Amino acid sequence: MIAQWGEKAIQAWKDAFYGFGFFWLVIRESLKLNSHRGVGWRVVVMQILFTGVNALAIILLIAVSLGAVVIFEGAQLLALGQTDLFYNLLVTIITRELGPLLTAFIIMARSGVAIATELSNMVISQEIEAYMAVGINPISYLVVPRFLGVTVSMMALNMLFSVGGLAGAWVIVQFLQPLPANEYFSNLLIHLTVTDLVASLAKSVAFGMVIAVVSSFHGFQAKQSSTEVPVLVIKAVGRGFALLIVVNVIITLGYLL
Amino acid sequence: MITAVTDAPLLVFDSVVYSPESAPLFANLTLTVPIGSCTVIMGPSGAGKSTFLRLGAGLIPPESGTIQYRGLDWSDLSDHENVVLREGMGFVFQNGALWANKSVYQNIELPYLYHRPKAGRQEIRDAVTRAAGLAGIRAQLGLRPSQLSLGEQKLVSLARGLVMEPEVLFLDDPTGGLDAQATEKLMELFSNLKHEGRTLLLVTQEPAVTARLADRLVLLKAGAVLTTGAFAEVTKDPRPEVAAILTSVLSQAATFSGDILELLSIDHEVEDTLK
Numbered sequence: 001m002i003a004q005w006g007e008k009a010i011q012a013w014k015d016a017f018y019g020f021g022f023f024w025l026v027i028r029e030s031l032k033l034n035s036h037r038g039v040g041w042r043v044v045v046m047q048i049l050f051t052g053v054n055a056l057a058i059i060l061l062i063a064v065s066l067g068a069v070v071i072f073e074g075a076q077l078l079a080l081g082q083t084d085l086f087y088n089l090l091v092t093i094i095t096r097e098l099g100p101l102l103t104a105f106i107i108m109a110r111s112g113v114a115i116a117t118e119l120s121n122m123v124i125s126q127e128i129e130a131y132m133a134v135g136i137n138p139i140s141y142l143v144v145p146r147f148l149g150v151t152v153s154m155m156a157l158n159m160l161f162s163v164g165g166l167a168g169a170w171v172i173v174q175f176l177q178p179l180p181a182n183e184y185f186s187n188l189l190i191h192l193t194v195t196d197l198v199a200s201l202a203k204s205v206a207f208g209m210v211i212a213v214v215s216s217f218h219g220f221q222a223k224q225s226s227t228e229v230p231v232l233v234i235k236a237v238g239r240g241f242a243l244l245i246v247v248n249v250i251i252t253l254g255y256l257l
Numbered sequence: 258m259i260t261a262v263t264d265a266p267l268l269v270f271d272s273v274v275y276s277p278e279s280a281p282l283f284a285n286l287t288l289t290v291p292i293g294s295c296t297v298i299m300g301p302s303g304a305g306k307s308t309f310l311r312l313g314a315g316l317i318p319p320e321s322g323t324i325q326y327r328g329l330d331w332s333d334l335s336d337h338e339n340v341v342l343r344e345g346m347g348f349v350f351q352n353g354a355l356w357a358n359k360s361v362y363q364n365i366e367l368p369y370l371y372h373r374p375k376a377g378r379q380e381i382r383d384a385v386t387r388a389a390g391l392a393g394i395r396a397q398l399g400l401r402p403s404q405l406s407l408g409e410q411k412l413v414s415l416a417r418g419l420v421m422e423p424e425v426l427f428l429d430d431p432t433g434g435l436d437a438q439a440t441e442k443l444m445e446l447f448s449n450l451k452h453e454g455r456t457l458l459l460v461t462q463e464p465a466v467t468a469r470l471a472d473r474l475v476l477l478k479a480g481a482v483l484t485t486g487a488f489a490e491v492t493k494d495p496r497p498e499v500a501a502i503l504t505s506v507l508s509q510a511a512t513f514s515g516d517i518l519e520l521l522s523i524d525h526e527v528e529d530t531l532k
Contacts, residue, residue, distance in 0.1 A: 126354035129316045133350075133427075134368035134417070135343030137336065223277075 022217050023209075026147050029140040033148070043141070047149025051111040052156050058110075059103060060168065063161040066102070067094055067169025075177050087191035094165035095192065095200050096255070101248050103157050104207035107150065108240045112215040115146050116236040119219025120229045128220075138220075147212040154208030158200060199255040206247050214240040265328030267292040267425065267456055268313045273322035275312060282308055282480040283319075292327070292425075295447070295457040295470045297488075300477035300502060306460040307351055307429050309477060313458065314348050314427045315339075344372045347418025351429040351460075353410030355402035355417075362398040365389060365416045372421055384420055391446055392416035393439065408434045415443070426450065428459040432466055444469050476502050 033041075070093050077086040093099075119142065122128050128138045170184055218236035222228045268290040275283040282305045290296050290313070298306045311317045312324055315331035323330050326342065334342065355364050365385045369376065376384075389395045392412040402410055415431055428447075432440045440463070447470055451457060461467060467474075474491040476483040476499060484491050484499050492503065 122357075125357070126350055126352060127356050129311065130348075130350060130354040130356065130414075130417075132316050133314060133343065133346075133348035134371065134421075135340040136367075136371055 019213075019217055022220075023213050025139050026143050026213055026216070029137065029144045030147060032140065033144055041145070043145030044149045044152075047111075047146050048153050050114070051107060051150050052153030055106060055110055055153070055157060056160065058106060059157045059161055060164045062102060062106070063094075063099070063164030064168040064172060066098065067165030068172040070094065070165075071169050071173045071179070072176060075173070075179065078179075083187065084191070087187050090166065090188065091192050091196055094169075095162045096196050096203075097248075097252070099161040099165055100158050100200055100203035100207060101244065103161050103204070104154065104211060104244050105241065107154055107157065107208075108211050108215075108237060108244065111150055111153075112211045112236060112240050113233055115150075115212065115215040116219040116233045117229060119143075119216055120222035120232050121226070123220060123222040124224060124226055124228070143212070143216045146216060147209065150212040151205060151208030154211065155201065155204045158204035158207075162200065195255065199251060203248060203251050206251060207244055210243050210247055211240060214243060265292070265325070266290060267296075267327060267458065269323075269325040270313070271323045271325070273312065273319045273324060275308065275317070275319045283312075284480060286322070286480070286482065288475065288482050288485060290458065290475070291473070292456050293454060294472035295451050295459060296473040296475060297467050297471035298458070298460045298475045298477060299462070299467065300483075303479075304477040305480045306477055309475075310348075310427050310429050310458065310460055314346065316348070340372070344421055345423050346425040346427065347421065347423040348427040349411065349414045349418045349429060349431050351411075351433070353402070353407065353414040355410055355413055357402050359402075360398070361389075361394065361400050361402065361405070361413050364402065364413055365398075365420050368417060369420050385416075388416040388420040391419055393442055406434075408436070408439065411435070412439070423455070425456045426458070428457060428461075430460050430462065432461060432463055440466070478502055 033044075067090075070090060074086045074089050077083075077089070119128075122142075128142075131138045131141060166188060167185075170179065170181075173179060215236045218232045218239070221232055221235075266289045268288070270286045270288040273283050273286040275286075286309075298309060300306050308317070312319060313326070315324070315326060315334075318332060323332065325331075329338065329342070355361075356367070359367065362385060365388055366381055369381050369384050373380070385398070386395065389398055392415045394409060394412045394416055397405060397409060397413070402413065405413065411431060411434065415428075418426060418428075431447075432443055435443065444466060447457060447459070451470065451472075457470065459466070459470065471488045473486065474488050475485045476491065478498070483502060484494050484496070491499070494500070
């Protein structure tokens with residue numbers, strides 16, 4: 001029993017070490033994207049289209065729904081004269097905490113799964129070896145465009161979530177509990193600090209990197225059989241979610257301290 | 258600047274160990290494959306022929322030992338050296354290994370786009386059409402890999418391997434699953450490539466292909482080199498295990514008392530009769 005735990009711990013340590021090496025490779029190759037002979041940018045655009053543009057509707061729906069609930073419930077604080085508390089709560093939930101995390105979860109579930117599935121299938125069908133055989137580095141040609149595409153999309157969708165959750169939701173709430181636009185938006189701008197925006201942006205960049213690297217890393221773990229694909233995808237999603245939460249805590253602690 | 262040794266052997270395997278979890282293979286492989294000839298790798302299924310080819314092409318790294326390609330160790334190459342070397346070699350996969358999200362045209366085009374980033378559209382088109390013509394798949398250029406038979410996928414893989422007009426071709430069972438006419442056409446193509454001075458490293462189970470193309474043979478059995486050398490020498494090797502492998506590989510049911518060259522020449526006659 002103890003030996004098994006020990007083996008698992010050693011394996012987890014090895015995986016983490018290998019994962020950091022993979023992350024470093026992706027960063028190094030990303031810095032050289034311009035020298036990749038022009039074939040990588042097309043994939044970046046396609047990835048932004050899939051991860052960013054195609055996820056607009058679901059992100060907006062969740063942002064507006066969540067924002068409307070928070071505004072509607074929190075508006076009771078206004079009646080009690082707790083204006084600062086209400087707007088701080090809104091900014092904390094929508095812009096700084098739940099917004100980036102929910103957006104990341106959705107992207108992990110959509111694009112993370114797609115990347116892990118696609119890459120593991122490519123390994124199994126020897127497509128990765130075919131790239132290597134013609135001299136194309138699979139990290140720079142396959143992972144870097146996905147890495148950049150997912151990170152850029154994550155930043156854009158996170159901003160959209162904030163706009164949808166704060167502004168879009170206000171429109172919805174007007175039908176239930178009118179809040180004067182002037183008062184609402186001017187108070188919001190007062191309580192929305194640059195630090196909040198920087199924390200939100202930092203989270204979106206970090207989350208985008210985590211999603212792309214974790215899903216690509218697990219995709220490349222495939223060896224021979226198509227039955228490995230679902231197992232690896234489940235691992236990618238599970239570990240991706242866990243890492244997103246850990247990174248979120250680290251950045252939030254950095255913000256609070 | 259790349260410093261490939263021009264007169265170095267094609268491949269030098271030195272104490273190579275490779276044993277993936279699923280199938281332990283090479284325990285201590287030491288072997289030299291010369292440049293400028295057609296070397297055919299033979300052996301029963303599971304002997305490690307395809308793995309040998311992938312190791313030699315630097316697609317998978319050995320666990321220990323070194324593999325030199327034209328005097329350069331795969332594991333010591335810089336990114337630039339790797340790209341330059343790969344431009345001069347083509348690899349045809351046993352299963353085709355085509356990029357499923359690209360059309361046949363794009364599959365053949367990509368290596369050219371990558372190695373000749375400044376090439377004009379017409380130049381690329383000419384290169385793709387030429388390679389597709391050599392492999393006999395011009396009519397399929399607009400299709401997707403999933404729309405092709407396995408044989409056709411291999412031909413696309415061959416066209417992709419030929420598009421850069423490489424000096425060295427790694428061929429993993431290129432004629433498997435092809436009809437007699439396509440096989441004959443490919444043998445003619447390989448024969449021409451050989452006469453142009455290109456180096457072929459070929460895995461095949463087909464006696465006719467071996468008989469027509471092989472200058473040298475490498476016989477593998479369970480991850481070990483049983484024998485290697487010039488075609489005529491190997492086929493005259495009196496050892497029973499060599500004879501047994503050649504017999505089984507060449508699918509000859511008859512007793513193996515005579516010279517293998519005679520058996521192979523019988524295949525030629527059969528082929529001629531079929532024509």
